[in-house]
Every structure is written in C-alpha cells, then in structure tokens.
Amino acid sequence: MDFATLLQLLINGLVLGVIYALIAIGLALIFGVIEIVNFAHGELYMLGAVAAYFLTMNLGIGFWASIALVTIGAFGVGIVLYELLLAPLAGQGFERSILLTLGLSMVLQNGAMFLLTSTPRLETTPYSYRFLVLGDARVPLLRLFALILALVAFGAVYVTLHHTRTGKAMRGVAQNRAAALMVGIDPRAAARLAVAIGVGLSGLAGAALAPVYSVHPVMGFAFVFKAFAVIIIGGLGNILGAAISAVSLGIVESIAGGFLPPAFVDAIAFIAMILILLLRPQGLFGRGVRV
Amino acid sequence: MSARAGHILAGAGALAVLATLPLWGGTPYGLELGITAATFTVLSTGLNLVYGYTGLLSFAQVAFFGIGGYTSALLSHDAGWPVFAGALVGGVLALLLGLVIGYTSLRLSRHAFAIVSLSFALLCLIISRDWVSLTRGPMGVPGLIAPTLQLPGLGRIGFDRPAVFYWLMLSYAVLVVAATHRLVRSRIGRAFIAIKLNQPLAESQGIDPLRHRLLAIGVSALTSGIAGGFYVFHLTIVDPSIFDFYYTETMLIMVIVGGPGSFWGVVVASLAFTAIPDMLRFSHDLRMVLYGAILIGAMLAFPRGVGGWAAQRRLVRLRRPILA
Numbered sequence: 001m002d003f004a005t006l007l008q009l010l011i012n013g014l015v016l017g018v019i020y021a022l023i024a025i026g027l028a029l030i031f032g033v034i035e036i037v038n039f040a041h042g043e044l045y046m047l048g049a050v051a052a053y054f055l056t057m058n059l060g061i062g063f064w065a066s067i068a069l070v071t072i073g074a075f076g077v078g079i080v081l082y083e084l085l086l087a088p089l090a091g092q093g094f095e096r097s098i099l100l101t102l103g104l105s106m107v108l109q110n111g112a113m114f115l116l117t118s119t120p121r122l123e124t125t126p127y128s129y130r131f132l133v134l135g136d137a138r139v140p141l142l143r144l145f146a147l148i149l150a151l152v153a154f155g156a157v158y159v160t161l162h163h164t165r166t167g168k169a170m171r172g173v174a175q176n177r178a179a180a181l182m183v184g185i186d187p188r189a190a191a192r193l194a195v196a197i198g199v200g201l202s203g204l205a206g207a208a209l210a211p212v213y214s215v216h217p218v219m220g221f222a223f224v225f226k227a228f229a230v231i232i233i234g235g236l237g238n239i240l241g242a243a244i245s246a247v248s249l250g251i252v253e254s255i256a257g258g259f260l261p262p263a264f265v266d267a268i269a270f271i272a273m274i275l276i277l278l279l280r281p282q283g284l285f286g287r288g289v290r291v
Numbered sequence: 292m293s294a295r296a297g298h299i300l301a302g303a304g305a306l307a308v309l310a311t312l313p314l315w316g317g318t319p320y321g322l323e324l325g326i327t328a329a330t331f332t333v334l335s336t337g338l339n340l341v342y343g344y345t346g347l348l349s350f351a352q353v354a355f356f357g358i359g360g361y362t363s364a365l366l367s368h369d370a371g372w373p374v375f376a377g378a379l380v381g382g383v384l385a386l387l388l389g390l391v392i393g394y395t396s397l398r399l400s401r402h403a404f405a406i407v408s409l410s411f412a413l414l415c416l417i418i419s420r421d422w423v424s425l426t427r428g429p430m431g432v433p434g435l436i437a438p439t440l441q442l443p444g445l446g447r448i449g450f451d452r453p454a455v456f457y458w459l460m461l462s463y464a465v466l467v468v469a470a471t472h473r474l475v476r477s478r479i480g481r482a483f484i485a486i487k488l489n490q491p492l493a494e495s496q497g498i499d500p501l502r503h504r505l506l507a508i509g510v511s512a513l514t515s516g517i518a519g520g521f522y523v524f525h526l527t528i529v530d531p532s533i534f535d536f537y538y539t540e541t542m543l544i545m546v547i548v549g550g551p552g553s554f555w556g557v558v559v560a561s562l563a564f565t566a567i568p569d570m571l572r573f574s575h576d577l578r579m580v581l582y583g584a585i586l587i588g589a590m591l592a593f594p595r596g597v598g599g600w601a602a603q604r605r606l607v608r609l610r611r612p613i614l615a
Binding site for chain 1: 342346348391392395396398399401402403405406407409410411413414417418421422540543547574575576577579580582583584585586587589590591594
C-alpha cells in the first residue's frame with residue numbers, strides 16, 4: 001500500500017472517529033451524570049438528520065443555519081426528554097431506564113418509518129462533491145466541516161465541564177450525588193443540563209452528517225452500536241476516554257478497511273470491547289464516573 | 292377442590308385447547324399463529340429466566356435464536372445433517388457463546404452485560420449479512436426442507452405439514468416451559484431470586500452470583516438456540532432478518548407486560564401478544580410504535596407488569612385484617 005492511500009485512509013478514519021466521538025461523548029456524559037444508558041441516542045441523531053434535511057431541502061434554509069437550528073432544537077428536546085421521561089425515574093434502577101429509552105427509540109424509529117418510509121434521502125448543499133486537496137489525498141469538504149464542528153463542540157464541552165461553575169457542578173453530581181446536594185448543587189438542574197448537552201451533540205452530529213450519509217429511519221442504529229462499544233472501551237462514564245477511544249476506533253476501522261472484508265471491520269469494535277472487558281474491565285482510561 | 296388442583300385442572304384444560312388447535316382452528320392462518328406463539332413462548336420464557344429471575348437485562352436472546360437457526364440450516368443444507376442434530380448443535384453453540392459474553396461482561400457489572408449483549412446481537416446481524424462465504428449474505432439460505440421422521444411402528448411423520456410442525460413446536464414449548472418451571476421453583480431458582488433482590492446478602496449466604504447467572508444465561512441460550520434451529524425450517528429460509536431487533540422488542544414487551552419474574556404471567560403474555568396484534572391487523576410500523584409506547588408507559592407507571600400487579604393485589608388481600 002503506498003503512502004497516499006495510507007494518508008487517505010488515515011484522514012477518513014480521523015473524520016469517522018470524530019463522528020463516533022460526538023455520539024459517544026453525549027452517551028458518556030448522560031451516563032456519567034445520571035447513570036442512564038440512553039438507548040434512544042441513535043434515534044435522536046436520526047431526528048437531527050431528518051430535521052436538517054427538511055429545513056434545507058423543503059424550507060430552503062442554508063446548511064450552516066440548519067445546523068445551528070437543529071442543535072438548539074435538540075438541546076430543547078433534551079430538556080423536555082429529561083423533565084418528561086427521565087426525571088421521574090431518578091434512582092429507580094438501571095434496567096428501567098434502559099427499557100424506557102428503548103421504548104422511546106422504538107416509537108421514534110418506527111414512527112419515522114411510518115411517516116417517511118425507509119427510502120434513503122440525501123441532503124444536497126453547495127459544498128457537496130467538493131474536496132480539499134492535500135498532496136495526494138482528498139478530503140470531502142462536508143466531512144472536513146463535520147470534523148471541525150465536532151472538534152469545536154468537544155472543546156466547548158470540555159471548557160464548560162472544567163472551567164465554569166455549572167460544569168463543575170455537573171462533575172460534582174457525577175462524582176458524588178449526596179455530597180453535591182450537601183454543598184448546595186441542585187442535582188436535577190445538573191442532570192437536565194447533561195441530558196440537554198448530550199442530546200444537543202447528537203442533533204449536531206445528525207445535522208452535520210445529513211449531507212454526508214443518506215438520511216433514513218434506521219441510520220442511527222450502526223453508529224450507536226459502535227458508540228456503546230466505545231464508552232465501554234473508554235471506561236463507562238469517562239468522557240475523555242470515550243473521545244480518545246472513538247477517534248482510535250475510527251482510524252483503526254478505516255485502515256483495516258483497506259485490507260479486510262467489511263464483516264471484520266465492523267467486528268473490530270466488538271472484539272476490542274470483549275478484550276478490554278477481559279483484560280482491563282475498568283476500561284482503558286479508568287472506570288468510575290469521571291466526567 | 293384445593294387451589295393447587297384448580298391450577299392443575301386449568302393448566303390441563305389450556306393444554307388440551309392448544310393441542311387440539313389443528314382440529315378446531317386448523318386453517319393455515321391459525322396454525323401460523325400457533326407456531327409463532329409457541330416459538331415466542333420459548334423465547335420470552337428464556338428472557339424471563341435471565342431478566343425476571345436473575346435481574347440481567349439481556350438483548351442477546353435474539354442472537355441465540357438466530358445462531359441456532361443458522362447453525363441448523365447450514366448443517367442440514369450443506370453438510371446433510373439431520374435437522375434435530377443440527378438444532379441441538381445450534382443450541383449448544385449458542386450456549387457456549389452465551390457463556391463467553393456472560394463471563395466477560397459480568398466481571399465488570401450487570402450494566403456492562405446489558406450493553407455487551409446488545410452489541411453481540413448487532414454483531415451477529417452484521418456477520419450474517421457480510422460474511423458471505425459462510426452465510427450467503429443478505430440472500431440467506433433458502434429452500435430449507437422440514438424433516439421427516441421414520442418411526443418404527445408409527446410410519447412416516449412429515450414435519451412439512453403445518454399441523455405436524457405445530458405439534459412439534461408446541462411439544463418443544465411445553466417441554467421448555469415445564470423444565471424452566473422446575474428450575475425456577477427449585478433451590479437454584481430461589482438463589483436466582485435472592486441474587487436479584489439483594490446481591491450482597493445472597494453472597495453472604497454462600498450463593499455465587501456469577502455461576503448462577505451464567506447458568507440462567509446458558510439455559511436460556513440453549514432453549515432459544517434450539518427454538519431457532521426448528522423455526523427456520525418453518526420459515527424454509529434463514530437470512531439476516533432472523534437477527535432482527537423486532538424479535539428482541541417483542542420478547543421484551545411480553546416479559547415486561549407479563550411481569551418479569553412472574554412465570555405464568557409471561558407465558559400468558561406471550562400467547563396474548565402473538566394473537567391480539569395480529570387479529571387487530573395493525574401495520575408493522577404502527578404495531579412497533581404501540582409496543583414502544585406500552586414500554587414507556589409500563590416503565591413509568593407499571594414497572595412490575597400485570598403479573599407483578601396481580602401478586603401485589605394478592606399480598607394486599609392476604610394482609611387485610613380478618614376482623615374488619
């Protein structure tokens with residue numbers, strides 16, 4: 001394999017990995033703060049893509065404006081989701097929250113199937129089919145934008161968690177709920193914000209990727225499968241671990257895709273997860289609810 | 292008549308009604324529903340054993356079902372094995388894989404088990420679709436012929452007749468339900484419940500949670516795998532849709548509404564949830580939307596299902612003061 005091909009695979013992998021990270025960070029954040037694994041995360045990503053598709057293709061709103069609108073909308077959906085469905089479950093058991101979010105995912109996915117049918121749609125933008133040429137490698141502009149948006153979003157989440165009072169309060173709740181309550185942090189407000197940010201990130205991913213991948217009701221399925229593996233590999237509830245694992249997984253998958261048949265590429269995440277569980281059950285970057 | 296005799300009578304009556312289905316409802320449609328109901332009873336009883344009794348939420352049941360289906364289909368179609376041997380090997384393979392994912396993930400937590408079992412089910416779907424040289428890819432293995440048995444004295448039994456296949460699935464379901472019932476009412480079954488209710492307390496009494504949970508996973512994997520090994524010969528084809536998430540969601544609805552940990556509640560829910568939605572003729576998408584809404588509602592208001600609600604009512608009645 002020559003250098004140019006390898007470089008191309010590396011760039012593709014980096015973009016793919018950062019997209020995994022966008023989904024996985026939201027999952028890890030929600031799990032870290034309220035110990036709920038959100039099974040509807042993939043469907044929220046799908047909703048973001050569907051919303052972006054209709055905003056641009058039917059209402060004629062521009063690509064960047066659609067991303068902003070969808071992200072803000074998803075943030076709001078996160079608040080509603082928390083207040084309506086997740087808050088009543090507080091501390092009521094892990095399985096119950098999984099089944100509840102699974103029910104939500106069934107409603108969203110099959111509802112979308114009923115309303116939109118399973119026909120794939122592709123959002124077209126002024127940037128479609130245009131590339132940035134780097135030596136011998138070519139990066140599609142839309143993927144580059146997704147990469148940049150994801151990095152900005154991740155930076156924003158990191159700064160919020162480590163350098164603002166609100167973010168520190170969220171980390172406090174994640175570390176020790178009772179202690180956080182004792183020093184005057186409202187766990188419900190922190191949880192609401194965590195869910196809103198997590199859902200907002202999946203909406204952002206959906207809107208940014210609507211012109212890259214085809215938009216259809218089951219588009220979230222494959223991504224979420226990888227994202228679950230990523231949060232186990234990175235250590236349940238560990239956001240930085242999830243991000244690093246996601247990017248590594250994307251790069252490994254992309255390079256392996258140059259040699260191996262697709263079945264084995266999709267199996268990498270699962271095999272890595274099983275190996276991690278066997279050799280280092282707390283995850284690569286330490287277990288525990290560390291945001 | 293004692294309550295126990297009443298239960299036995301009711302069970303025998305229900306069994307008689309089910310066994311004579313080909314005589315009073317032997318239309319192709321009725322038999323189709325019967326075969327589906329028997330299959331789902333096996334699957335949801337297995338899920339109830341794992342989730343209802345030992346408290347592990349498993350998404351891998353559909354994977355065991357599909358692995359059994361693919362194994363028996365490939366063994367009989369490609370290697371010329373008898374169907375029953377193929378189904379048994381499929382069940383054993385599912386059992387072994389169940390132990391692998393159970394052992395690896397339960398070392399961390401039951402949370403990890405839930406996620407790993409889900410990933411495992413999705414991985415099976417992807418492998419069946421993409422490993423074309425083994426599984427034939429999305430086209431699947433068509434043309435599976437149901438077996439015929441040459442029994443001395445009884446002549447030839449052709450399972451390609453829907454009524455006979457129905458009796459096969461019904462007998463298998465009755466066998467699985469009876470065996471599982473014995474298991475959950477035994478000392479081991481009480482240990483399952485103890486682990487679910489309070490794991491540290493159970494451990495302090497000398498119960499090993501890992502071994503008991505692996506036993507529950509293994510038993511349910513074996514029964515689901517064999518069920519899959521039979522069922523594909525009814526479908527006459529096995530393709531990646533055998534791993535469809537639809538099976539998982541339907542099983543979960545049956546267990547949740549029937550009441551996790553209430554044995555007969557889940558069996559009744561399996562029959563009801565096969566028959567009712569089909570008779571209402573909902574489109575597939577709308578049915579799954581409805582199932583999802585039921586799941587959300589049950590989790591918010593009714594977490595122990597109908598079976599749990601009935602048990603609660605009974606407790607309240609028993610605790611009522613005698614001289615009111």
